Every structure is written in structure tokens, then in C-alpha cells.
Amino acid sequence: MVLVPTAYAPSSNNKTSSWRTTKPVIDYGKCTRCMICWKFCPDVAIGVTQGMNLEFPNERFAKMEAPYIDYDYCKGCGICANECPFDAIDMVQESEM
Amino acid sequence: MPFSIPKEEYMMSGHTACAGCGATLAMRYVMKAMGEKTVVTVPASCWAVIPGNYPNTALKVPFIYTPFASTGATISGIREALNEEGKEDYNVVGFAGDGGTADIGLQALSAAMERGHNVFYIMYDNEAYMNTGIQRSSSTPYGAWTTTTPVGKDRVYKKENKKVVADMMMAQKVPYVATASIAFPEDLIKKIQNAKKVKGPKFIQILSPCPPGWYFNSENTVKIARLAVETRIFPLYEYIEGKFTLYKNPNPLPVEKYLEIQGRFGHLSTEEIQKIQENVNKRWEELLDREKGKVIT
Numbered sequence A: 001m002v003l004v005p006t007a008y009a010p011s012s013n014n015k016t017s018s019w020r021t022t023k024p025v026i027d028y029g030k031c032t033r034c035m036i037c038w039k040f041c042p043d044v045a046i047g048v049t050q051g052m053n054l055e056f057p058n059e060r061f062a063k064m065e066a067p068y069i070d071y072d073y074c075k076g077c078g079i080c081a082n083e084c085p086f087d088a089i090d091m092v093q094e095s096e097m
Numbered sequence B: 001m002p003f004s005i006p007k008e009e010y011m012m013s014g015h016t017a018c019a020g021c022g023a024t025l026a027m028r029y030v031m032k033a034m035g036e037k038t039v040v041t042v043p044a045s046c047w048a049v050i051p052g053n054y055p056n057t058a059l060k061v062p063f064i065y066t067p068f069a070s071t072g073a074t075i076s077g078i079r080e081a082l083n084e085e086g087k088e089d090y091n092v093v094g095f096a097g098d099g100g101t102a103d104i105g106l107q108a109l110s111a112a113m114e115r116g117h118n119v120f121y122i123m124y125d126n127e128a129y130m131n132t133g134i135q136r137s138s139s140t141p142y143g144a145w146t147t148t149t150p151v152g153k154d155r156v157y158k159k160e161n162k163k164v165v166a167d168m169m170m171a172q173k174v175p176y177v178a179t180a181s182i183a184f185p186e187d188l189i190k191k192i193q194n195a196k197k198v199k200g201p202k203f204i205q206i207l208s209p210c211p212p213g214w215y216f217n218s219e220n221t222v223k224i225a226r227l228a229v230e231t232r233i234f235p236l237y238e239y240i241e242g243k244f245t246l247y248k249n250p251n252p253l254p255v256e257k258y259l260e261i262q263g264r265f266g267h268l269s270t271e272e273i274q275k276i277q278e279n280v281n282k283r284w285e286e287l288l289d290r291e292k293g294k295v296i297t
């Protein structure tokens, strides 16, 4: 039997940034790179990056992977800010639309 | 590095679940544990709309919709068809809500488990029919407000206890049964890895808080799922080929801690909360007895 490919579009074609009223902002000076925020994001809107020009609490952190928020998809649920054990994420009001 | 769960993602962004959806975290973790060689089927439920309109999909693996009552039948069919093609190494996963599992899909579930297909049935338990507007299911707990158990001056809140499908699956002696929580993804993923080693049917019930349906702010999804375990409202256990293990948190919190941050329980009186506490204590004793080998069912 031949399997016919069906149409397929990844949901990531849809940006969900307009759902948000507040947005999470990471204070890299406080962030310990524990990745707990990444673990609990229901929108897979927290990525992992290395070598970005981030503020480091000390030199050791420069070599570590850090979380970053993908504002194209973040819905502003606030789970990351609530779960961060180091209080390194603030929920900030989006400016008037 | 501090990655306590697999980094690979099989669920994509841009899906249409509400902000802070627990059921979506459940899918994300389940897929991390299942991996690429997986076929998923979902019945009518929130997860039938979360991927978006056709041809959108939120998973990087084949994803098949099935009628509301049919998850058990569909995983059976997919499994046997894949086996015919020599694809025994694929995981076949049914991912269904509590309405689709505890109510309308119970017969197909029980039958699939009895026939012994090598399948996973994942019940994401948000404790009501959320996709159609928060109607009570048999998995809704005692005391909860829903739109079909409304709390006006008559207080028609749910008076019946939660039907725990995982307990029923143990009664049926399904080879692998577990309860899991989105607040403990490492445990959830470990359980699926354990389940993979068991040949035959596997059933996992995941408590998945729902901000609009339970009436809480979206940032509290994980916190509430954690409190459900810490108060022993939703005990975590694993049952592998007859051997039962209960996760025992040494210092349980009073049930109020779980109830007080959810609007669906906001109407409860002190006596009603006390009744919930007594039921939780009683069920805990029963689970301890089960672990000691005194089988209850």
C-alpha cells in the first residue's frame, strides 16, 4: 500500500504574541541558569542560548547555557516567573496596543 | 548541565491552548519521553483543537483524530496495523481527556486493556469537559463547581466523589498503571520510561490543571498541580505487573492549601472541607495498605 502524504503545517506558523497582556523579562544578573522556567513553559516559548551578550552574576556563567524568552510565542501566562526559584523573572505590563 | 528532562521537543509553539494550560505541559512531557518513533491519537477534547485548524499540527509525529468514545479502539487498531508492517518499535499513544476516558471512552479503554495490545493510554485529567465549557465528568472531584453543577443559592456543586480511572485499571490488572503530575516532569518521564519496558497495555493518568475551568490565575498551574500531590489530594503511584509503589511525602499539607486558590472550590464550607480532608486521609490509608500487599480491589 502506498501512503499518500497529507497536508501538514506546523503550529509554529501561528504567532501567539498578541495573546499577551504582560510579558516575562529575565534579569540575567540574578538568573542562575537552572532552567526551571524552560521546563515549565506550556508554549515552548523559552529557548536555550549560549554566548549571547548577557549580564553574568560572575564569570562562571559566561560558559553556561541560558534561557531566553521567545516573544513571538509567549502568551504571558506567568508560570515561568512564578516557578523561578531565584526571582529572576518579572512580569511587565505590555505597552498600550 | 541542569537539564533534568530531555531537551528534545516534539510539541511545537503556536498552538491554541489557553495561556498556562496544564494539559499542554502534559503533552510536552509525554512526547519528550516517547520520542520520535511515536504515533498519537486524540479523541474530541481540548487537545483536538489545541493543534489548530487543519492542516495545522502541534506535534512532530503522526497525529490522528478519533471520535470521542474511540481512543481505546483506535490505539488497538493502529498498534496491530503497525505490527503487520513490521513496525513493532513504534510507540502507539492514545491521549484523551477525563471525559473521554472516565465516561464515554471507558468501555473502549477497558476492552483495549483486556485484549492486551502493546499500547499507551494517557489520560490527561483536567477534571471536567473543558472543551465544551466545563461540564462535570465522573472524574470531577467532590465539591467542585462546574457549569452542570452550578453554585447559586441552591448550591448544586458536585456531591459525588471522583472516579479514579487509574484505580480501576489496577483492578483490571493492567500490566502498567501510574498516576503522574505536570508539577513533577522528571517523575512523569521516568514513569513513561519504566512503562516502555513493559510489553502490553499501559495506562497513565496525569493531573493537568486548567486555569479557566478551575478558576485560577494562569501562573498557578504548576503550583496547584504540586499542591495536589503535597496535600495528597492526588497521590502519585506506580503499579508494575502487580507491584504497587506509592510516593510518600513526609509532611502533607492540609487540603485547604490546594482548595483555597481555586475558584471552583470557593463556595465550600468548613464542614465540607473537613469532609474532603477525611476522604483524603482514608484513601491514603487504603493506598498504604495496598502497598503492604493488602489488596483492596
Ligand SMILES: Cc1ncc(C[n+]2csc(CCOP(=O)(O)OP(=O)(O)O)c2C)c(N)n1
Residues within 6 Å of the ligand: B023, B044, B045, B046, B047, B067, B068, B069, B096, B097, B098, B099, B100, B101, B126, B128, B129, B130, B131, B132, B137
Ligand atoms: C460523541 C460526542 N459527544 C459529544 C461531543 C462534544 N464534545 C467535544 S469535546 C467534549 C468534552 C471533552 O471532555 P474531556 O474528555 O474531559 O476533554 P477536555 O475537553 O476536558 O480536554 C465534548 C463533550 C463529541 N465531540 N462527540
Ligand code: SF4
Residues within 6 Å of the ligand: A026, A030, A031, A032, A033, A034, A035, A036, A037, A038, A067, A083, A084, A085, A086, A087, A088, A089
Ligand atoms: S528559572 Fe530563573 S534562575 Fe532558573 S534559568 Fe529561569 S530565569 Fe534563570
Ligand code: SF4
Residues within 6 Å of the ligand: A024, A040, A041, A042, A043, A044, A045, A046, A069, A070, A073, A074, A075, A076, A077, A078, A079, A080, A081, B020
Ligand atoms: S509567561 Fe508563560 S508562555 Fe511566556 S515564557 Fe513564561 S511560561 Fe512561557
Ligand code: SF4
Residues within 6 Å of the ligand: B016, B017, B018, B019, B020, B021, B022, B023, B024, B046, B050, B126, B130, B131, B209, B210, B211, B212, B213
Ligand atoms: S480549557 Fe483548560 S485544558 Fe482546555 S486548552 Fe484551556 S487551559 Fe487547556
Ligand SMILES: [Mg+2]
Residues within 6 Å of the ligand: B097, B098, B099, B124, B125, B126, B127, B128, B129, B130
Ligand atoms: Mg477534561
